[in-house]
Amino acid sequence: MSIKHTLQKYFSKQTETKEDHFDEKLRTHYYKSTKDKVMKEIESMLSQMQGFKIASISEEHGEIIVHITKGKKAFMVITVIMVKPFRTAVDLSISTDSFLFTDLGYSRKLVYELYSEMNKRMSFVGTSLGDRLIQS
Secondary structure, three states, X not given: OOHHHHHHXXXXXXXXXXXXXXXXXXXXXXXXXXXHHHHHHHHHHHHHOXXXXXXXXXXXXXXXXXXXXXXXXXXXXXXXXXXXXXXXXEEEEEEEOOOOOOOOOHHHHHHHHHXXXXXXXXXXXXXXXXXXXXXX
């Protein structure tokens, strides 16, 4: 990990997952399920967690908007995309509402916790499978 990535990791108010993220834990997660089932499971999971309030759900766009009041206040967008039958990708973006220039890793830790909980609830296939999906 470069110095830039280290600084970015600790001095940021936002964490976003993506296919080729330098932090392996923050790469896109894939589940063996349909988009609708994944969205319903995430909705169920969030409704059971304290401090998470679902603001809106767009089934057609595959997005769930969440306000987080547990710990530090934050705003989260969960994107769910079915890339092929029974292969669904989930990405998270969390922005912390803080007067500081950093959230001291809060948003990153929250992504780790949410992905961990999703992996327990759904059939986890792997991370960063986009390149392999294009080839198949």
